[in-house]
Amino acid sequence: MSTEYKPNSKLDPNAKFADNERLKTQSNYLRGTIEADLKDPLTGGFTADNFQLIRFHGMYQQDDRDIRPERAKQKLEPLHNVMLRARMPGGIIxxxxxxxxxxxxxEKSMYGSIRLTTRQTFQFHGVLKPNIKEMHQMLNSVGIDSIATAGDVNRNVLCTTNPVESQLHQEAYEWATKISEHLLPHTKAYAEIWLNGEKTETTEEPILGSTYLPRKFKTTVTIPPNNEVDVHANDLNFVAIADNGKLVGFNVLVGGGLAMTHGDVNTYPRKADDFGFIPLEHTLKIAEHVVSVQRDWGNRVNRKNAKTKYTLDTFGADAFKAEVQKRAGVEFEPSRPYEFTHRGDRFGWVEGIDGKHHLTLFIENGRILDYPGKPLKTGCRKIAQIHQGDFRMTANQNLIIAGVPADQKATIEQLAREHGLINDEHTVQRKNSMACVALPTCPLAMAEAERYLPELVTQVEGLLDKHGVADDSIILRVVGCPNGCGRAMLAEIGLVGKGLGKYNVYLGGNREGTRVPKLYLENVGEDxxxxxxDELIGQWVQERQSDECFGDFVIRKGIVAEVKVSKTDFHA
Incomplete structure (x- = not known):
């Protein structure tokens, strides 16, 4: 079967494709003229199509927006640099x-930090053009790459960390790695450009096709009852089904996604649909053909409607599922029972069934850097110098020191406490709050998020304390724009940047991460x-039912309507 993209007959064959389709077609399988740009001393950035193509190699061109006006006054171009996102399936390092x-x-980044992300990996920020190739070669030397962590491809595959059930987690992690490898681009452009690899001709992309996917594609493997990876934020999800602690297969969820565009009612966040159960042996085949159907049926005319969630809503989930079954030669079985009960990380020490110990550290905003009185980066380095196990980055931007033998626990905990990596004063609310990077580096940000979150959490902590529930929490997320990176569209309270100091406020997600919130206030500030x-939290405390979370309360009381079907309910 040909993998070349052909417009689906149900779409307008005369419509003009988005320009991204042209640049992918003309890129010579993602090579473009990136090598020539690297040698250009006249600019610190990448030009023309290469600005987009470097994303397929795991990088985004950015600049420091805090200093952009001053550089403009000096008649200098913005201080171009790149952010790199590594490919770390399952977040293990x-x-x-x-x-x-x-x-x-x-030594080589402008900000000196390691940023843990909601994609369960790390990012470098502020890498200047002369250091980019060295960065890739350093990563390669230790077995890391950034292939396909951005762009119109399947991105870093997430996996529930779940360090307690070590055997089940190991199996799930291995499948996350297999899926990641199976769906990678076949082009050797990455090795040729960044690793001085031998130049070879690429003649086909067996799964992704010569023009790759219509839009970004995200995949997870998750182990109930923990939904820490937020399955409903992703295009393709494999929910682990175990029998007596042994992985036997997956329920497959398709079509989740959170990005939208302010003012465009044709865009919306959407939950994933449950297609059914598959035994383990069909996992890669199903992954491949969910991707291939999205490749062939996805919208290549309007990128705002190009993600899998819109393909399901355009053609129908049943038709999409039937096509996957036809191509894979596999029938989905009825879904096996499972339940999500929480999605947060388990902080502190837990012991796995293998007798090893695991310490989950809360990293506010995922930013690992040495701060005054809180040298987090130095602490992680000192732990890494003696640690005998591994690190696990979580989808909530935290870090697990995993596989610690009993006789090393005290030493690692002492190092963590000495360097501010353990702070007993952090509230449950702070640990259940999250933000995207936003300003000053993200070019899409309309408002603050990472830099604002600590202050906002302090305000919310004050409200909880005022109403006598200081030990309770609400899932709170703040993002600088509506593109979905901080997963605010699965929060009980989600703030989405609209302008400097202004946010749209969404209410009504739940603790389990299985409901999209709805707009409550538009384009408003703290005042x-x-x-x-304050008023809503007071009402919640006074009128809630037993253990009723804030999101469930605002739905039950009709403060916002429940979003059941996003296409019809989200903007209603």
Whole structure:
């Protein structure tokens, strides 16, 4: 079967494709003229199509927006640099790898930090053009790459960390790795450009096709009852089904996604549909053909409607599922029972069934850097120098020191406490709050998120304390724009940037991450939404039912309507 993209007959064959389709077609399988740009001393950035093509190699061109006006006054171009996102399926990284990325961040990045992300990996920020190739070669030397962590491809595959059930987690992690490898681009462009690999001709992309996917594609493997990866934020999800602690297969969920565009009612966040159960042996085949159907049926005219969630809503989930079954030669079985009960990380020490110990550290905003009185980066480095197990980055931007023998626990905990990696004063609310990077580096950000979150959490902590529930929490997320990176569209309270100091406020997600919230306040500042939250939290405390979370309360009381079908309900 040909993998070349052909417009689906149900779409307008005369419609003009988005320009991204042209640049992918003309890119010579993602090579473009990136090598020539690297040698251009006249600009610190990448030009023309290469600005987009480097994303397929795991990088975004950015600049420091805080200093952009001053540089413009000096008639200088913006201080171009790149952010790199590594490919780390399941978020597992060895101590030796950690030490290597720590050294590079310290010596070669503008900000010196390691940023843990909601995609269960790390990012470098502020890498200047002369250091980019060295960065890729350093990563390669320790067994890491950034292939397909951005762009119109399947991105880093997430996996529930779940360190307690070590055997089940190991199996799930291995499947996350297999899926990641199976769906990677076949082009050797990455090795040729960044690793001085031998140049070879690419003649086909067996799964992704010569023009790759219509839009980004995200995949997870998750182990109930923990939904820490937020399955409903992703295009394709494999929900682990176990029998007596042994993985036997997956329920497959398709069509989740959170990105939208302000003011465009044709865009919306959407939950994934449950297609049914598959035995383990069909996992890669089903993954491949969910991708291939999206490749062939996805919208290549309007990128705002190009993700899998819109393909399901355009053609129908049943038709999409039937096509996957036809191509894979596999019938989905009825879904096996499972339940999500929470999605947060388990902080502190837990012991696995293998007798090893695991320490989950809360990293506010995922930013690992040495702060005054809180040298987090130094602490992680010192732990990596003696740690005998591995590190696990979580989808909630936290870090697990995993596989610690009993006789090393005290030493690692002491190092963590000495360097501010353990702070007993952090509230449950702070640990259940999250933000995307936003300003100053993200070019899409309309408002603050990472830099604002600590202050906002303090305000919300004050409201909880005022109403006598300081030990309770609400899932709170803040993002600088509506593109979905911080997963605010699965929060009980989600703030989505609209302008400097202004946010749209969404209410009504739940603890389990299985409901999309709905707009409550539009384009407002602290002077409006903090008093509103004060009143609502007070009402929640007084009128809630037993253990009723804030999101369930605002739905039950009709403060916002429940979003059941996003296409019809979200903007209604």
């Amino acid at each position: 060895k101590p030796s790898q950690w030490l290597a990325i720590d050294k590079f961040a310290e 409006v939404y903090l008093p509103a939250l």
